[in-house]
Amino acid sequence: MKIAIMGAMVEEITPLLDFFGTYETLEFAKNRYYTTTYKGMELVIAYSKIGKVNASLTATTLIEKFGAEQLLFSGVAGALNPNLRIGDVLVATALAQHDLDITAFGHPHGYVPEGSVYVDTDASLRALAHKVAKAQNIILQEGIIATGDQFICDGVKKEWIHTTFKADATEMEGASVAVVCDALKIPFCVLRAISDAADMDAGFSFDEFLVSSAKESAQFIIAMLDEL
Ligand code: ADE
Numbered sequence: 715m716k717i718a719i720m721g722a723m724v725e726e727i728t729p730l731l732d733f734f735g736t737y738e739t740l741e742f743a744k745n746r747y748y749t750t751t752y753k754g755m756e757l758v759i760a761y762s763k764i765g766k767v768n769a770s771l772t773a774t775t776l777i778e779k780f781g782a783e784q785l786l787f788s789g790v791a792g793a794l795n796p797n798l799r800i801g802d803v804l805v806a807t808a809l810a811q812h813d814l815d816i817t818a819f820g821h822p823h824g825y826v827p828e829g830s831v832y833v834d835t836d837a838s839l840r841a842l843a844h845k846v847a848k849a850q851n852i853i854l855q856e857g858i859i860a861t862g863d864q865f866i867c868d869g870v871k872k873e874w875i876h877t878t879f880k881a882d883a884t885e886m887e888g889a890s891v892a893v894v895c896d897a898l899k900i901p902f903c904v905l906r907a908i909s910d911a912a913d914m915d916a917g918f919s920f921d922e923f924l925v926s927s928a929k930e931s932a933q934f935i936i937a938m939l940d941e942l
Pocket of ligand 1 (some may be wrong): 790864865866867909911912913
């Protein structure tokens with residue numbers, strides 16, 4: 715089984731590369747891909763750079779060029795649900811693009827013809843995440859993630875995304891990875907640890923907690939690999 719592990723920023727995959735220790739590096743399409751093996755599994759690891767376009771390119775490359783059969787996304791997110799705190803870990807049930815807008819033609823936010831507002835994540839990977847959380851005594855939240863090419867740091871915008879998409883967290887890659895994996899029929903999950911509250915202090919909070927929250931998410935992914 716070949717498994718892709720993907721982040722958006724170098725901080726999101728560094729804990730993985732540090733853990734696996736040795737890996738091969740391949741360059742493709744202005745990006746680096748790291749391959750290694752772990753407990754009989756072939757792994758291919760990459761960070762896409764920020765945003766939906768970069769994430770789509772990387773997810774497609776991981777699947778089509780490197781032959782990944784499952785994809786696990788690891789990283790940080792801003793909380794929209796007031797019950798989520800810095801460092802909390804969330805597994806996405808479904809993802810939507812909050813900045814996709816052809817409402818001028820009567821469509822709901824996040825919808826384009828022949829698509830759907832939400833893309834569901836793989837139920838068995840989600841179940842695996844819950845099993846790992848239980849075994850490790852970690853509280854794992856589950857919820858909707860809204861993705862857009864915007865760092866959300868404004869209370870009004872935050873509330874709009876929260877209510878429009880019933881979303882619990884926001885980030886900048888997950889829904890595009892979801893569209894790619896869904897189209898290419900690759901089971902995937904998106905795991906995110908909270909780095910900020912997507913409010914006016916989000917920039918400071920993100921800078922402060924990016925490394926620690928990214929590490930939490932990466933450690934959880936490693937625990938999932940142990941159970942795969
Ligand atoms: N990733 C982490 N925090 C975020 C935020 N507030 N907005 C968008 N992406 C994020």
